Amino acid sequence: MLAPLLILGLLVCTAGAAGVAWRTGYLEEAVWWLTNATPPVLDSPAPAGPQRGAFEVPVALTPEGRAFLVAATLDGAPLTIPASSSTAASPQRPGRGGDAGTEAPLRLTLDTAALPDGHHTLRVEAEDRSRRRNRSALDVTFVSDNTAPRISVTGAPARLRAGAPTALRIAVDEPAQLDVHGGDTQWTVVQLPLAGAEHAANLLVLAGTPPNTASGELVLRLAARDTAGNVSEHVTRVLVDAATLPRQALVVPASLAALATGPVATGEASQLAALMVGVRPDRLWSGEFRMPLPAAAARTTGFGDRRDYADGHVVFHGGFDLAAPEGTPVLAVATGAVAFAGSLPQRGNTVVLDHGWGVYSLYAHLVQPGVQVGQMVTQGQPVGAVGSTGLSTGPHLHWEIRLRGQAVDPAAWLALSRELP
Ligand SMILES: [Zn+2]
Incomplete structure (x- = not known):
């Protein structure tokens, strides 16, 4: 015990010529060197998720300037650690003077490309500069994955x-x-x-x-x-x-012609496409889809039928037109959530159901929407009644099935829905 005290005394005496602050710091340093028994503290955030290729592991080491890395191993094999691995002298710590409050930690670069996929352990060991040379170690575990999915x-x-x-x-x-x-x-x-x-x-x-x-x-x-x-x-x-598309030359009454083509048509089309582009990850329906009207309802226009309007405009029909007396209940083809219930220039009073998985059904020309946005509707539940609102020349239901906004053949969807898992 005598020798360390003598050394300490000597240090204090030699410090006498300088300022008080300097002397205090020097004394504190000497006392720490002599008496410290606390090992340095290593810290590193757990790498987030699997790693591929090269990645950096930041290692924080305290006390600042009084400890340094002495060894690093990866799965037991020695790693070369950066030449200057002391927290005081590392050239990899930018921001000295500028951003004095935050000190960037040391960074070890690991290349996982040569490792087998799976769990790995990086062990870093640090030593402090005190007389006892206290040591500590930290294990950083991570998963590597350099294999593409099959x-x-x-x-x-x-x-x-x-x-x-x-x-x-x-x-x-x-x-x-x-x-x-x-x-x-x-x-x-x-x-x-x-x-x-x-x-x-x-x-x-x-x-x-x-x-x-x-x-x-x-x-x-x-x-x-x-x-x-x-x-x-x-x-x-x-x-x-290519589908064989029946052709219809349509004579639209002058009062409705303005709705058939032009900005009104394109505006409604983009409104509906935006409404039905989302993919709800859960499936709200189960089993097969059903027709929205009794089998007796005659199909007057098929899917994809080409319509040539008097003004030269060509439109491909995006659904089925089913003839039925005004007031006939229109039934939800499958369970879903009401995504739209309101009036559109072409389709008139319209209801859109979101069935999940990007599948939507649309019912147009209704007398009134019979449901409200956000409401859950079960298969077979009425969503409205057959009417002739919007661009329509008589009571009928215009019915669409859309997959992420893209209209598909409703009959083909009914058949496919039977085969889905
Ligand atoms: Zn139609």
Whole structure:
């Protein structure tokens, strides 16, 4: 005990010529060197999620300037630590003087590319500069993933009729974000609740092509991105058969002609497209979709029927027109939430149901909307009554099914809804 006290005395005496503040700091430093028994403190935030490629691990070391890293290992194998690993002298700490309050910690760069995917442990050890050279260690655990997800597709049709909806089953062997494009159009992707193998993601892709799509090859591009950022791609080709579209030359009364074409038509179209583009991740319906009117209601206009207006405008019909006496109850084709209930220039009094998974149904020319926005409606529940509001020449129901805004053949959707899981 005598020797350290002598050294301390000597230090204090030699400090006499300088200022009081300097002397106090020097004394405190000497006392700390002599007596400190507290190991340095290492701290590092847990890396968020799986890591791919190189990433940085910040390591904070206290007390400031009195401790340094002495060793680092990754899964037990020694790592080279930065040449200057003291918290006092590290060249990797910017902001000295400028931003004096916050000190950037040391950063160790790890490259996971050479590691097997899975759990790893980085161990860092620090030592302080006191007489006892107190030591401490910190384990930082993380998961590495440098493998792209594997995609397998089932149910991809070899041929597709223009305007008909289709469903693909896609299995991805790890949680991944899926992006599907058919040509330039992004397709709706829904995550199925049923999972196959552990961690496997079962996805259902729903899409329809516009009814006037020309015959030809449609390139389907699937891209899956896992949580670490690894991306894999899958390309498949589908042959599209153009639909045979019946042609109607429409004579519209002068009072309604203004609604048939021009800004009113395009404005309503974009309003509805925006309303139905969202994908509610949960499915509100179960089982197959049903017709909104009794089977006796005659179909007067089919899906995709081409309408040539007197002014030269061409429109492809986005749904079915079903003839029924005014006042006939219009029934929800499946359980859903009311997304719209109001008046539109062309469609008149209209109700839109959101069934989830990007599937919507629309009922137009109603006498009155019989439901309110936000209300839940069960399959078979009336949403209004057949009328002739909007651009209509007599009582009928205009009924649409849309997949993420894209109108599809309602009859083909009814058939497909029977096959969905
Ligand atoms: Zn119609």
